[in-house]
Every structure is written in structure tokens, then in C-alpha cells.
Amino acid sequence: MTRFEGSANLALIWTIAVVGLVVIYAPPFYLVAISLNPALQPGLPSLSDLSLIWYFKLASERGLLAALTQSALVAALTALIATGLSLLAALGHQELRQGRSAWFMTVILPMFVPGVIQGLALSVIFTRIGIKPSVLTVTAGHLLWAMPFAFIVILTSMSGVRRSWLLAAADLGAGWGRRFFDVTLPLILPGLISALLFAFLLSLNEFARAFYLVGRQNTLPIEMFGKMNSGANPTIYALSGAIFAVSILCVGLIVARQARLR
Amino acid sequence: MMSRASFLVTLPLLAILSIGLVPLVTILAWSFWTWDPDTYWIKPDPSLAGYTAILAAGRWTVLLSTLHKAMLAAVLCLVAAYPLAYAIHFLAGRRMKLLLMAAITIPFFTSYLIRAFSWRLVLGRTGPVNTLLVDSDLVAEPLDWLLFSDFAVMVGLVASYMPFAAFPLLLAMRRVEPSFLAAAQDLGAGFWHIVRTILVPLTRSGLFAGFLFVFVMVVGSSTEVQMLGGAGASIVSVMVNDVMRVANFPLAFAISTVVLVVLFSLVLLGNWAFRLSRLFEDAAS
Numbered sequence A: 001m002t003r004f005e006g007s008a009n010l011a012l013i014w015t016i017a018v019v020g021l022v023v024i025y026a027p028p029f030y031l032v033a034i035s036l037n038p039a040l041q042p043g044l045p046s047l048s049d050l051s052l053i054w055y056f057k058l059a060s061e062r063g064l065l066a067a068l069t070q071s072a073l074v075a076a077l078t079a080l081i082a083t084g085l086s087l088l089a090a091l092g093h094q095e096l097r098q099g100r101s102a103w104f105m106t107v108i109l110p111m112f113v114p115g116v117i118q119g120l121a122l123s124v125i126f127t128r129i130g131i132k133p134s135v136l137t138v139t140a141g142h143l144l145w146a147m148p149f150a151f152i153v154i155l156t157s158m159s160g161v162r163r164s165w166l167l168a169a170a171d172l173g174a175g176w177g178r179r180f181f182d183v184t185l186p187l188i189l190p191g192l193i194s195a196l197l198f199a200f201l202l203s204l205n206e207f208a209r210a211f212y213l214v215g216r217q218n219t220l221p222i223e224m225f226g227k228m229n230s231g232a233n234p235t236i237y238a239l240s241g242a243i244f245a246v247s248i249l250c251v252g253l254i255v256a257r258q259a260r261l262r
Numbered sequence B: 001m002m003s004r005a006s007f008l009v010t011l012p013l014l015a016i017l018s019i020g021l022v023p024l025v026t027i028l029a030w031s032f033w034t035w036d037p038d039t040y041w042i043k044p045d046p047s048l049a050g051y052t053a054i055l056a057a058g059r060w061t062v063l064l065s066t067l068h069k070a071m072l073a074a075v076l077c078l079v080a081a082y083p084l085a086y087a088i089h090f091l092a093g094r095r096m097k098l099l100l101m102a103a104i105t106i107p108f109f110t111s112y113l114i115r116a117f118s119w120r121l122v123l124g125r126t127g128p129v130n131t132l133l134v135d136s137d138l139v140a141e142p143l144d145w146l147l148f149s150d151f152a153v154m155v156g157l158v159a160s161y162m163p164f165a166a167f168p169l170l171l172a173m174r175r176v177e178p179s180f181l182a183a184a185q186d187l188g189a190g191f192w193h194i195v196r197t198i199l200v201p202l203t204r205s206g207l208f209a210g211f212l213f214v215f216v217m218v219v220g221s222s223t224e225v226q227m228l229g230g231a232g233a234s235i236v237s238v239m240v241n242d243v244m245r246v247a248n249f250p251l252a253f254a255i256s257t258v259v260l261v262v263l264f265s266l267v268l269l270g271n272w273a274f275r276l277s278r279l280f281e282d283a284a285s
Helices: A007-035 A053-060 A062-095 A100-112 A115-128 A135-158 A163-171 A176-204 A220-229 A234-261 B004-030 B049-055 B059-091 B094-109 B112-123 B128-135 B150-174 B178-186 B191-202 B204-219 B223-228 B236-245 B249-274 B276-283
Strands: B034-036 B041-043
Touching: A007 A234, A007 B059, A007 B094, A007 B112, A007 B150, A053 A062, A053 A234, A062 A100, A062 A135, A062 A176, A062 A220, A062 A234, A062 B004, A100 A135, A100 B004, A100 B249, A100 B276, A115 A135, A115 B004, A115 B236, A115 B249, A135 A176, A135 B004, A163 A176, A176 A234, A176 B094, A220 A234, A220 B112, A234 B094, A234 B112, B004 B249, B034 B249, B041 B249, B049 B059, B049 B249, B059 B094, B059 B150, B059 B204, B059 B236, B059 B249, B094 B150, B112 B128, B112 B150, B112 B223, B150 B204, B150 B223, B150 B276, B178 B191, B191 B204, B204 B249, B204 B276, B223 B236, B236 B249, B249 B276
Parallel strands: none
Antiparallel strands: B034 B041
């Protein structure tokens, strides 16, 4: 079948699309490749010298591991709270008649606040009212960044809940709570899990928002930023590569799962 | 009695107000206070010192160059993302569509820091781009302006924020009635004619939203400039960090206020003109 675009235009469209994707993906994949190079100087490894030596060396990087633990803790807290709040926000969105769009924008808008400004504003408020920087203050900074994404994912999964099913359940005498737990919840469970994972990754990788909110223990991106600027050691490549690979794997799994459900 | 909807939204609303709105409104108010050298903090004497300091010593040039970077990056992202969205929606087969959808979703959830850092390795003097250029005799010496330059920052920004343009474009294309394109084709319109007279007008809201999202993200960005910019390169968020290093609170708050006012007016204006919330809600249904 020939398409109406014509082969020259098709070639142009695909070329730009592919160049766009290469710009997004080639550098981080290059980073992953050099993390497998045992040499100290960054460069592509030859296939015969592929090595995981820098990944093993990570085990002795105390500072990075402590930061990783801190980040994992913040990310887990952020994921749980953001998903819980977004679930309430999405259920409320369904119930609202008037003001639906306004509520939608209210949840989405914090995404557009620059990270540095949000972090700075929170940190001066916390300092003034005497809250010491901790895991919780960083979580507060990450929460509103993760919520819009979790909210959209949960809303999307709620569109799979047919109104007629809820009405049928109501006709059979199920109250709101019963309808939620027996009809809605099982149907949106995959969406909730996606929201959890997305929020976890957003928090794990967030850099600017945490900058003013961390206490004595840095989060991973802040610790890595310091190391990247003070003569990067190849373990940084390994850690970056590992984090990048895990992020891709998680999102890839979610997308693949959603495709199977369609 | 409280309605069920207001009961459900109470907690999320409280969170958004307490850790979102209240801190921002507070620093807005504090931007009009006076720096107090005795306490290293501010005191409630009304003052515009923070705002006049923006006008001094090359600070407003950073604001201008931020706007310039944001606009250029937004246009470049749209130019790259429009064909990408077109290919995903109109050209790709089932499997390919899935793969490409994953490819534009993943970047939202990967580290901007790691991605900017990886450009540093790619564009450096001994990096693969320079090696390729020198080996193929295109240049005699490795190019120094590839890294730690405005060029590198722009490349990093486009690579970071292109998905923010691709998504709304894709959503807008999904709303284009395919029979319109087919009808135009039957009437003998060529591809570019169809793009110009049907596709672009029908995807206007996506183009606008894509521009706006990239613009807003770039205005708020800091990582790309910190990682890839040359000596003295700045952008508002980096300027805020610099100002905070000397604890100049009124100035930092004044800059933040200006940025927030600009960004929120743009987003709310865009929402009013193009019903951005509808574009999103389509995605969620």
C-alpha cells in the first residue's frame, strides 16, 4: 500500500522522529556502555573487555550507598503518600459535577512550579517554624512533583470502570464504600501500582527540589552531583547506568503491561 | 452535611495548600520585606529592594536569556516532536506504536541529572562526537564549543524536555477525525497542503500545550545549565542558588515571585484559551 504522504515525506518524517529519539537516548546509553569499560578513562569498551568491575566497586562507596538508602526511603514515602492522596483526588474528581476542571488544574499546577523555587520556599518556611531537615522535609518537597503524574495515571485507570457497573452495584444495594472496595478498587489496582512506581522513580531521580531540604544526609542525586563535578570516578558511571537501567525497566514493564490489557 | 466529593478532596487539597500554595504565597509576601543584617534574616519593613536589585548588575539579562532559552528550546522541541507524534499516531503499526509510546514515556521518569551528565561525556574534547569529527577529517582540532557552551545547554534542554512536547501533540492528533484527512486526499490535496490546512489547525491546542510545557520546564530548569553551561552561564534557578549562597533572601524571593507570576499567568491563560484541562482529561479517558 502506498501512503498519501509520498516516500520522500515519509522518509523525512521518520528521519526527524529517529533523530529525536537518538538525541534522547544515545547519550545515556553511551554512559551505560562506558560504565562497562574497566579502564579509568571514559571511552567505549571493546567487546572482549566488558566488565562489571565498577559496579562491584560501588559496594565500597560508603557515601553513595548512604545517599542511595536515604533516597530509597524518601522515594518509598513519597510514592505511598502521593498515591494515597492522588487516589482520593481522583475519586473526588469523579464525584465532582461542577468545578471538575478547576480541581484537575489544582492538582496538576504544582508540576509547573520550578523545583528550586518550591524547595527554597518550603525550606525557609520549615526553618522559620522550627522543623529540622530530615527525610520528611525532602518528602514534602517531592510530594507535589509526584502527585500530578500519579493523579493522571489513576484517572486513566478509572476510565476503565464503567458507570453501569457502579449503578448495577448500587441497585443491588451496595453503599459507596462497598462499591469502591468490590468494584472500583480491583479494577484500578494495576493503575495504583503504576502510580506507586512512577512516583517512586520521580522522587528517586529528583534533584532540584531536594537541594534546600536535605539535612546532614544527602539524597542520591545531590551526592552524585557533587561527585560528577569533582572529577568523575567511573563508579559514578556505574551508578548512573544502574539507576538509568532500573528506571527504564520499571517504566517499560508498566507500558508493556498496559498494552497487554488493551 | 459535607458532600462526598468535598470529603474526598479535603486531604489532597490540604496537602496542596500547605506545602504548595502557602510557602509560595509566603515568599511572595516576604519579597517585600527588608534584609536585616543583625539577624541574617528579613524584617517586616516594606521595601522594594529585592525588586530593584533584579534590575541591577546584569540580573535582568539572566531573566531575558532564560526566556530566550525557553522559547528556542520550545520551538526546537516542537519541530522534533511533531513528526515524532505524527509517526506514532498515523504511521506506526501496533507493535511499533507501543515501542515508540514507551520511548517517549520513559524519559519523564529517568534522571535529568544523569541525562545531562551523559551529554558531558558525549560532547567532551575526547568524547565520541569530537573523535568522529576529527577521524573523518571534518575538523582538524576537537571542537571546544561543543561542551560548556550555550550550544551544549540547548542540546541538553531539548533532549530533556522533548517528551513534554510530544505528549500533548500526540493527544491532539488522536482527536483529529481521520475522515477529514481522507476527504482532503480524495479531493486531491497533497501532503503538505493537508498538513498546513487541516492537521496543524486541528492540532493547535497540542502545539500550544507542547510549547507551553517545554517553556515552563526550561524556565524552571537548573540541571542542564549547571552540567553543560560554560563559565558564567546562568538561568533563573541557578541565579536563585547564587543569590542564596550569600543569603540575600529578599532578592531570591523577588526573583522567585517574578518567575512564578510569569509562569502561572502563562499556564492559566493557556488553560483559558485552549482548555488544557480538556486535553489532559481526554488522555485520562
